[in-house]
Amino acid sequence: MIIENSLDEVKKRETSLKIIKSIINAHGRDNLYDFTGLSGGFLATTDDLNLLETYVGPAIFEEKLQYLGKVHLGGEKIFPVNRTSSGILATILALVPRNSCVIHFVPELPSHPSILRSCKLKNANYIEFDDISRFHTPQNTSLIIITGATMDHKVIDEEIFEKIIAKAKEKEIPVLVDDASGARLRTAIYKQKKAIELGADLVVTSTDKLMMGPRGGLIGGKTELIDEIKACATKFGLEAQPPTILAMVNGLESYNENNLLNSIEKRNKLIKILKNDFKYFEESPTGVMISENSLKKEIANQNIETTFSPKDLCFLWAMILLKQEHIITIPAVAMPGASATVRFDLASNDALKLDIAILQDKIKNSFKYLLKIATDEEVAKDILFNCE
Numbered sequence: 366m367i368i369e370n371s372l373d374e375v376k377k378r379e380t381s382l383k384i385i386k387s388i389i390n391a392h393g394r395d396n397l398y399d400f401t402g403l404s405g406g407f408l409a410t411t412d413d414l415n416l417l418e419t420y421v422g423p424a425i426f427e428e429k430l431q432y433l434g435k436v437h438l439g440g441e442k443i444f445p446v447n448r449t450s451s452g453i454l455a456t457i458l459a460l461v462p463r464n465s466c467v468i469h470f471v472p473e474l475p476s477h478p479s480i481l482r483s484c485k486l487k488n489a490n491y492i493e494f495d496d497i498s499r500f501h502t503p504q505n506t507s508l509i510i511i512t513g514a515t516m517d518h519k520v521i522d523e524e525i526f527e528k529i530i531a532k533a534k535e536k537e538i539p540v541l542v543d544d545a546s547g548a549r550l551r552t553a554i555y556k557q558k559k560a561i562e563l564g565a566d567l568v569v570t571s572t573d574k575l576m577m578g579p580r581g582g583l584i585g586g587k588t589e590l591i592d593e594i595k596a597c598a599t600k601f602g603l604e605a606q607p608p609t610i611l612a613m614v615n616g617l618e619s620y621n622e623n624n625l626l627n628s629i630e631k632r633n634k635l636i637k638i639l640k641n642d643f644k645y646f647e648e649s650p651t652g653v654m655i656s657e658n659s660l661k662k663e664i665a666n667q668n669i670e671t672t673f674s675p676k677d678l679c680f681l682w683a684m685i686l687l688k689q690e691h692i693i694t695i696p697a698v699a700m701p702g703a704s705a706t707v708r709f710d711l712a713s714n715d716a717l718k719l720d721i722a723i724l725q726d727k728i729k730n731s732f733k734y735l736l737k738i739a740t741d742e743e744v745a746k747d748i749l750f751n752c753e
């Protein structure tokens with residue numbers, strides 16, 4: 366393993382950010398293509414920014430956020446937080462007594478690492494399921510978490526969602542839905558109901574995923590629970606700050622699910638032409654992707670024997686895509702523990718700038734280079750950690 370732990374991941378991320386800066390300096394932002402689907406948008410007018418400098422601003426944005434957040438998520442009250450992970454942490458800190466059980470259903474493993482990490486802080490007994498026939502809640506379960514759509518955009522079946530809610534209601538256990546991207550993927554693409562409409566007590570989404578908002582999280586749900594979470598979150602500085610809240614308001618205002626629906630046609634075109642050269646690419650709801658294990662198989666299929674781990678291969682390809690083709694994918698820039706799946710999200714803003722045939726070339730060229738270096742550890746380390 367070349368990338369062995371969180372420290373290595375942080376180092377790799379720092380390399381990526383430096384490369385992004387040098388690409389922008391040398392070629393301009395227009396020649397960099399962000400296909401992560403996380404736009405980190407910060408929509409704001411000069412008037413908005415001026416308001417930010419007064420005491421009035423936060424009051425105004427807060428009120429707008431309450432309104433727009435409830436339209437987007439449902440629920441009685443909205444609480445903006447620094448990240449989705451912060452929302453998950455705040456909820457677990459507030460609602461989970463020490464040593465109780467937290468049960469998580471995820472449509473496909475792995476789960477987002479913030480759930481387990483937060484449970485550990487409460488010494489909670491954490492159990493996760495991806496098979497509904499095994500799902501059960503032990504005696505002292507204090508919280509049920511449902512992931513609406515995974516990091517790799519695997520979406521839950523709505524019937525399974527409803528089954529879990531029914532079990533939770535029967536036992537009067539609160540339900541938090543991690544709908545980081547699901548709040549938009551499930552509703553826009555799969556025409557499912559909002560988590561709150563399906564009976565969840567709480568939902569958290571990322572204002573950065575598949576919408577033009579800032580990195581941040583939005584929790585919606587029952588007032589009583591939100592108040593408890595809010596009281597706990599502010600003790601640790603997990604709450605979103607006014608500039609983020611302003612950008613959340615404008616991001617929510619500009620959200621239009623047609624942008625997501627329009628990406629489907631492009632996705633279909635791309636997956637079709639990629640089949641000429643690749644065997645293991647899969648569709649995601651708004652793009653194409655190749656998981657760690659599929660990439661390993663794809664390379665084996667080219668009769669190349671590599672000792673690199675599947676994760677390292679994903680990280681390497683993502684770095685080659687960035688350095689040589691100026692394409693940003695999640696494995697190059699993500700926080701430690703995020704999915705290493707290489708995904709090209711066609712709902713990203715930058716997808717509008719790049720013709721599908723050119724994207725296909727960039728994918729092919731970078732993969733060819735990956736094959737060439739897939740046995741050379743020195744070169745691989747250089748690609749991952751050297752900014753040149």
Ligand SMILES: *Cc1c(COP(=O)(O)O)cnc(C)c1O
Pocket residue numbers: 448449450451477479512514515516517543545546571580581582700
């Ligand atoms: C992205 C994601 C998160 C975490 O979002 P952050 O903004 O990075 O904290 C949590 N859960 C799921 C399912 C995600 O996809």
